[in-house]
Amino acid sequence: MRHTTPSATRDLLLIIGSGPAPMQQYLLERAAADYPLLLIEDQPLTWQRPYVVDHEVVADPTDPVALCAAADALAARWPLAGVLTWSENHVLSTARLAERLGLSGNPPRAALAARDKALGQQCFAAAGVPAAASTWVHSLDAAASAAERVGYPVVLKPASHTGSIGVTRVDTIGDLPRSWDIATAAVAHQGPEGQGALLQEYLDGPEVSVETVTYQGTTTAVALTRKTLGFAPHFLATAHSVTAEDPLLQTVAPLAAQALKALGITDGVSHVEMRFTVTGPRVIEVNARLAGDRIGDLVLRATGVDLPRAAAAIACGNAPDLQPTKRCSAAIGMLYPPADGVVTTRHLTPGSTDEEEFHWLCDIGDHVTRTPSTTTPNNTRAGFAIVTGPTVGQAQQRLADALARAEIEVQPAATPVA
Known part of the structure; x- marks a missing residue:
């Protein structure tokens, strides 16, 4: 571990898990602009x-005993103002830790409802949220029976995974066994908050996400992210775009706030996924943390609203600055x-x-796959580009x-001989 003196005499913000640098370094950098940071990694x-x-290294930050021990060690050395994560796998453990330390954050039951997609859907149904x-x-038989009731096409997905891992569209009963194998293989690697798989109605229409900030129970819809998906029947993101003052934002903002309220979300930055159907927008799921794929960076570039700094402020019990400064x-x-x-060549x-x-996500000599994995969200990506422009x-x-x-x-990999 490393000890240095904070640049200001302020309490420190504890971050649980930093993630890979190409996609998430900006999050740590933006949070550090306002608060001295501690890290459990x-x-x-x-x-x-x-x-x-300062930091503590823990073999498994999802282990509540190990996480609490690491947090206690840091709290013994430094005064803590808040605790924050942008890792989906740490959402529930972070909420529990914040409650244990008496710090701001979502109630653990709300974090659980966001992590466990089956429980989240029950909350939506009880609150009348269009979802x-x-x-x-x-089991496969249970999935077949549910699909017959819902009507094909359907979506099969792990109950508490992330990054579209193990998520497939199922068009016919003949496709169900293969999709079941993909989902159950992913289930073995999902978080402990949800068990088994979820069979979901397929919503036809453009997919978007609403980037929201909730502070003391009041939600502000900051930006709308338009998504491009590929690799059917999988749902891998191929592109995202954010435009300041997107005309659709006001249309979906009330639904996003309704979904967050149904789950019991009270504080923090959230990522609400939905689709525009012929009957209007409907919720797919809620992630009670900052969006991945540098979406927070897109929001900053397009609107000037700094979601990582907003998340840090709220975690420390302070009101966030949500004033747009760009268009x-x-x-x-x-x-x-x-x-x-x-990979033999990259240029x-x-x-x-x-x-x-632009960032490469692979090196020469790396083995890459174009086929979506059941265990790793980004194994198919070779790199990514981010751009800004005055217009869409x-x-x-x-x-x-x-x-x-x-x-x-x-x-190409050699084809096995039958």
Whole structure:
């Protein structure tokens, strides 16, 4: 562990899990702009060191006993103002830790309802929230019976996973056994908050997410994220875009607030997923933490609202600053390998604008797969680009140009001999 002196005589913010640098370094950087940070991580620190005052390494931060012991050790050395996570797998343990320490945060029962998708759907139904009809299923036969009641197509998904891992669309009963195998393989790696799989009504229409901030029970819808999905029958994100003052935001804001209230969310930044159907917007699920895929960065670039700093403020019991200062558009696009195999070449032609950022997620010699995994959300991604533009059209054109300048070649994996 490392000890330094905070730059200001303030209480410190404890972060549970930092995540991978390309996607989540900005979160730690933005939180550190306002608060000296402590960190509980499952690996020795590398890129995190410039942002952290002190830390504890815990083999499994989801282990409540180990997590509490690490937090107690840090609290014995430093005064704590709050505790925060942006990791889906740590949402419930963080809520429990905040309650134990007497700090601000969502009630553990609300965090559990957000993590356990089956329980969350029960909360939506009880509160009359327009949402996808869902049934918890424990066997292939139960899934088949539920699908007949709901009507094909349906969606089969783990009850408490993340990153669209193990989520597939099932169009016919003939497709159900394969989807069941994918879902149950993912179930073995999901968090302990939910058990088994969820069979959900398929909602047809564009998918969006609402990035919200809730402070002392009052929710503000800050931005709308428009999503592009691919790799059917899977639901992998290929792009996200955020535009300041998106005209659809006010349409979905009341539904997002209703969904959060149904779960009992009282404080923090949340990511509410929904689809626009022919009958109007309907909720898919709620993530009681900052969105992944650099969506918080898109919000900052497009609107000027800093969601990581807002989350840090709320965790420390302070009101967040949600005043927009920008009016533009930002987008992120994912680069996928052309096939399963070993990366032999990767090259990026320099861009023509400063409003662009590109990161590789693979190195030469790495084995990459184009087929979605049941255990890892990002195994198929070779890299990603983020761009900003004054309008939606210009941002989309810059994104297309940036991705077109990235080249990756793969030596296909040998086909096994039957």
